[in-house]
Amino acid sequence: MKPAAKNSLTPLPMKARMKVPRQLMPEQPANERNKNFSEVNLGYSPELAQQEALRCLECAKPTCTVNCPVGVKVKEFVELIVAGDFLGAAAKIREDNVLPAVTGRVCPQEDHCEGKCLLSKKVKPLGVGYLERFVADYEQRMGTHVLPNVPPTGKKVAVVGSGPSGLTVAGDLIQKGHKVRVFEALHELGGVLVYGIPEFRLPKHIIRQQLDYMRRMGVEFETNVVVGRTVTLDELMQEEGYDAVYIGTGAGLPQFMGIPGEHLNGVYSANEFLTRINLMKAYKFPAYDEPMLDLNGKDVAVIGGGNTALDAIRSALRLGARKAYVLYRRSEAEMPARAEEVHHARQEGIDFQMLTAPVELLSDGKGWMTGARCVRMELGEPDAQGRRRPIPLSGSEFDLPLSVAIMAIGTTANPIVQSTTPGLGTNKRGYIQADSETQRTTRQGVFAGGDIVTGAATVILAMGAGRRAARSIHDYLTTGQW
Amino acid sequence: MFKIIDAKFLAPAIKRFIIEAPRIARKQKPGQFVILRVYEEGERIPITIESSDPARGTISIVVQSVGKTTRLLNSLQAGNHILDVVGPLGKPSQIENFGTVVVIGGGVGTAMAYPSASAMKQAGNRVITIIGARNKELIILERELRAVSDALLITTDDGSYADRGFVTDKLRQLIQNGTRIDLVLAIGPVVMMKAVAEMTRRDNIRTVVSLNPIMIDGTGMCGGCRVLVDGKSVFACVDGPEFDAHKVDFEVLVQRAGMYRDAEQRSLAAYQEVESKSKEEACAISPGGER
Numbered sequence: 070m071k072p073a074a075k076n077s078l079t080p081l082p083m084k085a086r087m088k089v090p091r092q093l094m095p096e097q098p099a100n101e102r103n104k105n106f107s108e109v110n111l112g113y114s115p116e117l118a119q120q121e122a123l124r125c126l127e128c129a130k131p132t133c134t135v136n137c138p139v140g141v142k143v144k145e146f147v148e149l150i151v152a153g154d155f156l157g158a159a160a161k162i163r164e165d166n167v168l169p170a171v172t173g174r175v176c177p178q179e180d181h182c183e184g185k186c187l188l189s190k191k192v193k194p195l196g197v198g199y200l201e202r203f204v205a206d207y208e209q210r211m212g213t214h215v216l217p218n219v220p221p222t223g224k225k226v227a228v229v230g231s232g233p234s235g236l237t238v239a240g241d242l243i244q245k246g247h248k249v250r251v252f253e254a255l256h257e258l259g260g261v262l263v264y265g266i267p268e269f270r271l272p273k274h275i276i277r278q279q280l281d282y283m284r285r286m287g288v289e290f291e292t293n294v295v296v297g298r299t300v301t302l303d304e305l306m307q308e309e310g311y312d313a314v315y316i317g318t319g320a321g322l323p324q325f326m327g328i329p330g331e332h333l334n335g336v337y338s339a340n341e342f343l344t345r346i347n348l349m350k351a352y353k354f355p356a357y358d359e360p361m362l363d364l365n366g367k368d369v370a371v372i373g374g375g376n377t378a379l380d381a382i383r384s385a386l387r388l389g390a391r392k393a394y395v396l397y398r399r400s401e402a403e404m405p406a407r408a409e410e411v412h413h414a415r416q417e418g419i420d421f422q423m424l425t426a427p428v429e430l431l432s433d434g435k436g437w438m439t440g441a442r443c444v445r446m447e448l449g450e451p452d453a454q455g456r457r458r459p460i461p462l463s464g465s466e467f468d469l470p471l472s473v474a475i476m477a478i479g480t481t482a483n484p485i486v487q488s489t490t491p492g493l494g495t496n497k498r499g500y501i502q503a504d505s506e507t508q509r510t511t512r513q514g515v516f517a518g519g520d521i522v523t524g525a526a527t528v529i530l531a532m533g534a535g536r537r538a539a540r541s542i543h544d545y546l547t548t549g550q551w
Numbered sequence: 552m553f554k555i556i557d558a559k560f561l562a563p564a565i566k567r568f569i570i571e572a573p574r575i576a577r578k579q580k581p582g583q584f585v586i587l588r589v590y591e592e593g594e595r596i597p598i599t600i601e602s603s604d605p606a607r608g609t610i611s612i613v614v615q616s617v618g619k620t621t622r623l624l625n626s627l628q629a630g631n632h633i634l635d636v637v638g639p640l641g642k643p644s645q646i647e648n649f650g651t652v653v654v655i656g657g658g659v660g661t662a663m664a665y666p667s668a669s670a671m672k673q674a675g676n677r678v679i680t681i682i683g684a685r686n687k688e689l690i691i692l693e694r695e696l697r698a699v700s701d702a703l704l705i706t707t708d709d710g711s712y713a714d715r716g717f718v719t720d721k722l723r724q725l726i727q728n729g730t731r732i733d734l735v736l737a738i739g740p741v742v743m744m745k746a747v748a749e750m751t752r753r754d755n756i757r758t759v760v761s762l763n764p765i766m767i768d769g770t771g772m773c774g775g776c777r778v779l780v781d782g783k784s785v786f787a788c789v790d791g792p793e794f795d796a797h798k799v800d801f802e803v804l805v806q807r808a809g810m811y812r813d814a815e816q817r818s819l820a821a822y823q824e825v826e827s828k829s830k831e832e833a834c835a836i837s838p839g840g841e842r
């Protein structure tokens with residue numbers, strides 16, 4: 070008997086469903102949360118979750134599932150929520166998505182499941198992300214993951230990189246009975262989920278619980294191994310006996326603008342800024358040893374308009390910045406960040422300077438930056454990707470006083486594995502070539518996916534690639550055919 | 552966890568550790584380094600690998616106490632563990648038969664220069680090694696370096712051992728004597744490397760220095776270790792740490808090294824207080840303790 074059945078609700082008639090408003094996510098008040106690193110969103114209660122679930126129209130052709138990169142069966146898990154079977158709902162999501170507590174929080178839902186939800190034609194879309202997060206958190210609170218019991222195949226797979234892509238591969242393959250070992254360069258597991266995305270958006274205990282679960286399933290982890298340096302991919306296959314390797318090393322080399330003054334003290338890449346805070350806990354200095362420039366009462370700007378930029382500047386605000394600016398060279402419509410983050414950032418008091426870019430960082434003559442010389446932009450013709458190109462407006466220069474500038478203008482491919490693995494094909498920009506269906510690379514037995522194949526993308530796309538790779542690695546290991 | 556097999560002071564505040572790290576030991580080449588984190592709340596710091604023993608699965612490092620993390624590290628003993636050690640990182644030194652190579656080590660840089668000097672010798676070079684330190688006590692690895700060098704020249708700032716002066720005085724003498732020099736490799740304090748670079752620039756002697764900017768990950772991810780070489784931004788952990796000395800912007804290097812001075816001093820002061828407390832306590836319980 071399922072204990073949750075007592076919470077079972079009767080589905081509403083179709084018409085009534087459109088009348089239920091989208092349930093608001095409870096959140097920490099903006100003027101409190103901008104001073105702490107605790108999570109912004111507090112999560113639905115079971116009652117709120119069920120109210121929200123009642124809104125789903127149970128479409129015959131659910132666009133939500135079609136638009137989810139891993140095809141989460143939204144309609145079915147939402148029905149289980151209505152029925153009060155939260156654990157059943159979690160199990161349903163897990164059929165397609167091994168990290169629901171993560172995706173429910175960080176997917177750009179407006180581009181995927183919620184983007185074309187039938188409800189959104191008339192009212193607000195179903196809160197798919199909020200619901201996904203709710204059941205995942207519920208399941209974790211109950212601590213009732215079921216451990217699969219599968220006979221071992223005797224095959225060994227090495228996974229390089231412990232980001233969402235690598236973790237998906239590991240989770241899927243261990244459930245097929247293969248031996249899986251994950252190699253991670255850093256001292257902590259989780260990739261961008263731990264060193265990039267801050268605690269206030271994705272609490273680290275969520276990743277830790279997921280990793281514990283994977284350990285209990287039998288996945289082995291080895292940190293402090295830079296594949297290509299500590300051990301090469303060929304050594305893993307030839308000397309350590311791995312039958313297949315998955316490369317999920319992520320993008321991750323920060324780009325700089327190449328403008329004068331970028332070497333001044335006070336200039337960070339977003340990766341360094343966020344790594345100091347998230348991985349090294351510099352926000353707890355001096356209890357933790359990693360230092361960080363003191364931002365109390367300082368004026369800080371981030372350059373860029375993606376999730377990385379917003380994470381960096383919202384962290385700066387939490388570390389006491391007086392003014393916290395986003396300088397973005399296009400307009401809000403082009404900003405790649407998740408809609409919810411832009412909204413939250415505004416509430417917290419971030420100052421968005423759109424159509425603005427620095428052309429030079431100014432110095433005090435003693436090696437420290439004092440500000441940015443900026444120029445305003447207008448949007449011209451669309452570029453190759455269809456985004457309107459920013460054009461500087463002559464005579465629009467102005468100086469913005471700043472103590473710290475954070476560059477968040479994108480990343481390039483991490484080259485260490487490619488440059489130490491003969492025969493591994495890459496594209497012009499240095500990313501690994503992999504088949505978009507099978508994730509096979511140009512080397513037999515070697516698969517790749519996630520940001521290291523596509524360039525910086527999203528968690529769910531990296532996980533989707535991991536899922537496809539796991540399927541074709543399993544095929545390869547069982548048939549021996551390449 | 553990486554076990555310390557052996558730990559001995561070579562000089563006051565300079566300690567050599569032998570650490571169990573079989574994977575690193577198998578792959579290490581001269582010029583490469585590890586990044587380590589001593590304990591959970593610790594920072595990640597880079598340290599050059601002095602030598603490795605692939606058969607025993609160990610590496611050795613030589614650490615000079617300068618701030619909190621290096622002092623804490625140097626308080627560890629055989630049997631203790633270091634939480635994280637990752638490597639070997641960075642590009643190995645370019646080792647080939649250049650002809651005559653002058654290897655210069657300043658302070659703890661002497662330990663960092665040792666693996667390269669030894670490899671240069673094995674590659675068939677005539678190796679002239681110059682080492683320098685503030686005083687006699689701080690001269691390290693003299694015996695080891697003598698064994699791999701055709702000539703070993705030593706200076707101390709105060710003249711308490713060998714010749715009084717700086718390593719650059721010896722280099723100047725070599726140049727003035729008309730010694731044929733095909734390559735200079737200088738590792739040590741930035742001021743020393745800069746002085747060497749200026750001296751060899753005049754005679755167009757190819758010179759390589761090993762840069763030591765502040766690092767975190769050591770894999771090219773954070774961009775914190777960026778240095779200005781030939782007017783371009785490069786990452787010392789993946790593009791270096793060795794660079795053409797005549798193209799390095801030493802001013803930017805010095806400036807960026809000072810970015811966290813305030814925080815570092817706070818850390819150190821707090822740690823020294825802990826150190827002196829634990830000493831007092833140790834004295835209090837052992838009746839024979841010095842007071």
Ligand SMILES: Cc1cc2nc3c(=O)[nH]c(=O)nc-3n(C[C@H](O)[C@H](O)[C@H](O)COP(=O)(O)OP(=O)(O)OC[C@H]3O[C@@H](n4cnc5c(N)ncnc54)[C@H](O)[C@@H]3O)c2cc1C
Nearest residue numbers: 230232233234254260261296319376519520526527528531
């Ligand atoms: C600050 C920030 C915020 C973001 N916010 C969002 C968001 O809200 N929503 C969203 O969907 N996406 C977001 N993204 C993007 C998302 O995090 C990435 O697309 C995703 O993490 C890619 O996953 P991955 O597994 O390919 O690589 P990564 O997560 O980058 O993981 C790669 C791992 O491989 C390790 N590694 C690298 N080289 C080696 C090697 N040679 N040997 C061993 N290990 C190695 C790395 O240390 C790392 O742990 C954000 C990214 C950043 C930086």
Ligand SMILES: Cc1cc2nc3c(=O)[nH]c(=O)nc-3n(C[C@H](O)[C@H](O)[C@H](O)COP(=O)(O)OP(=O)(O)OC[C@H]3O[C@@H](n4cnc5c(N)ncnc54)[C@H](O)[C@@H]3O)c2cc1C
Nearest residue numbers: 596597598599614615618619620621763764765766808815
């Ligand atoms: C490639 C490389 C190889 C090195 N090899 C050796 C070696 O073999 N033996 C040795 O004793 N030292 C070596 N160092 C220097 C060593 O890393 C620093 O002395 C150490 O990080 C200082 O930490 P601290 O907390 O004790 O001192 P702090 O008080 O924190 O800092 C003192 C000074 O050390 C430098 N420093 C601080 N943090 C870092 C960091 N995370 N990364 C790099 N430098 C930092 C800064 O210039 C700072 O001003 C090397 C550095 C590099 C980059």
Ligand code: SF4
Nearest residue numbers: 137141172176181182
């Ligand atoms: S995984 Fe992401 S895109 Fe798919 S349903 Fe969940 S929140 Fe939506």
Ligand code: SF4
Nearest residue numbers: 125126128133186187
């Ligand atoms: S598209 Fe929207 S309304 Fe339709 S099934 Fe999916 S979530 Fe429900």
Ligand code: FES
Nearest residue numbers: 769771773774788
């Ligand atoms: S240490 Fe992070 S990029 Fe070099």
